Amino acid sequence: MTKQELFENIKRKKSFLCVGLDTDINKIPDYLLSEEDPIYTFNKAIIDATAPYCVAFKPNAAFYEGEGIKGIWAMEKTIEYIRTKYPDQFIILDAKRGDIGNTSERYASSAFEKMKAHAITVAPYMGEDSVKPFLKYNGRWVILLALTSNKGSLDFQLMEDANGERLFEKVLKKSQEWASDEQMMYVVGATQGKMFEDIRKIAPDHFLLVPGVGAQGGSLEEVARYGMNKQCGLLVNSSRAIIYADNTEEFANAARAEAKKVQGEMARYLQAIIS
Amino acid sequence: MTKQELFENIKRKKSFLCVGLDTDINKIPDYLLSEEDPIYTFNKAIIDATAPYCVAFKPNAAFYEGEGIKGIWAMEKTIEYIRTKYPDQFIILDAKRGDIGNTSERYASSAFEKMKAHAITVAPYMGEDSVKPFLKYNGRWVILLALTSNKGSLDFQLMEDANGERLFEKVLKKSQEWASDEQMMYVVGATQGKMFEDIRKIAPDHFLLVPGVGAQGGSLEEVARYGMNKQCGLLVNSSRAIIYADNTEEFANAARAEAKKVQGEMARYLQAIIS
Secondary structure, eight states: OOHHHHHHHHHHHTOOEEEEEOOOTTTSOGGGGGSSSHHHHHHHHHHHHHGGGOSEEEEBHHHHHTTHHHHHHHHHHHHHHHHHHOTTSEEEEEEEEOOSHHHHHHHHHIIIIISOOSEEEEOOTTOHHHHGGGGGSTTOEEEEEEEOSSTTHHHHTTOBBTTSOBHHHHHHHHHTTTOOTTTEEEEEOTTOTTHHHHHHHHOSSSOEEEOOBSTTOBOHHHHHHHHOBTTBOEEEEEOHHHHTSOOSTTHHHHHHHHHHHHHHHHHHHHTTTOO | OOHHHHHHHHHHHTOOEEEEEOOOTTTSOGGGGGSSSHHHHHHHHHHHHHGGGOSEEEEBHHHHHTTHHHHHHHHHHHHHHHHHHOTTSEEEEEEEEOOSHHHHHHHHHIIIIISOOSEEEEOOTTOHHHHGGGGGSTTOEEEEEEEOSSTTHHHHTTOBBTTSOBHHHHHHHHHTTTOOTTTEEEEEOTTOTTHHHHHHHHOSSSOEEEOOBSTTOBOHHHHHHHHOBTTBOEEEEEOHHHHTSOOSTTHHHHHHHHHHHHHHHHHHHHTTTOO
């Protein structure tokens, strides 16, 4: 999917919502556990319910790997389900990979050839040759960690060099030598709204994947105010607040209502850039 | 496995070799491809051949994930094989994980409960709460990326703050607030031998996992000279140079010969600390 296509989807659906599929076997409604593949069954219902209100889905690899082979199989089927039934959805494999070149090559083929995701989240710590193998796939995306939303982001990401430049700013700058905004996005944590101003100075045109709105406590209004650019440039993720909105047979309807509510708010913020 | 137990194994076997199981279906001998599970068959032969000369095995998750469900299954069986047949071997899942707390928890349960590895490699970029969930398992280890051996390590890991402290040094210092040397090791790249002096100033007692000797070009002699402490404190990994030493039916014998050669060199360096 190209950047322009993603923006067209955002305009058409008046949404820049990404639904995070952090599907936890211990949190889904009990009555689904008698299904042959409870995780996949849950995901299908969530996807069907929320697809009209979002432009992206983000399966979180950890939750599937944690269930072993069954979980991996559920993840593969989930991505295939989205690809075939909702081909306009942008699919992000949230895996935060990154290793030496020949190993990153394997993670890339796993994400893009086996899993057929459109994008994968990648950790920058090991530098250029750990990221580049993911960029060999035309039309696929790297979403590089820049500034995350967790407490631990303070430990290293805000480290300053002698000129006051912070590590996450170095990541934003250096990585622009590796790929353009047509193939790279950044993870930028939502609990630090004003940081978006600094980030937009360095990366004015890039899409930013913003976790942490909802359960992690970020403000959508603040993200939109400081982070939005002329092509929107934002994918805001919500996982738990949507997929676990309810724990009964009404879970999918509750997820739909929650996604619709967020989309409604997003539509208002999008008015500024959609004529 | 405790630090003391690991050191006892090193003394007994006169080796601090870790054999990296970066098993690539495209690189194993052709005649194995007719086996029901070629990756597992290859691994068993490599493990049997090299176990007398090493103290650790390191399956590289990327290579197994790249083969999908079959690969994951081969990885699970490989770890189980080592655990049951060679219970004195330290098993490192090389996965370089790291995410927000509730997600790292899942990676931790996957590595330690499902896969039953003794240790997992973890990326530090997201800080404390991304690492701590891995430390909740008694007797299991986090091996945190500090200074890697690849070219891209120059991009961010050597960034200096106003006092000249580098990012990898901050990682070494900060992370010692999270766990002791009884539960944490560090990945330190072998191609930068003199860096070991700086690292030993900050982490004198920790075990260091050193990749990059062999195919990646590091010098074992230099690593031992600058990196060894009184309890050895080193696990030196070799993957490709050992497991792909030969591509015929003799592959296991060739791997054995290569591991034995490295072990012989290690035995000489260990004389300084073993009475």
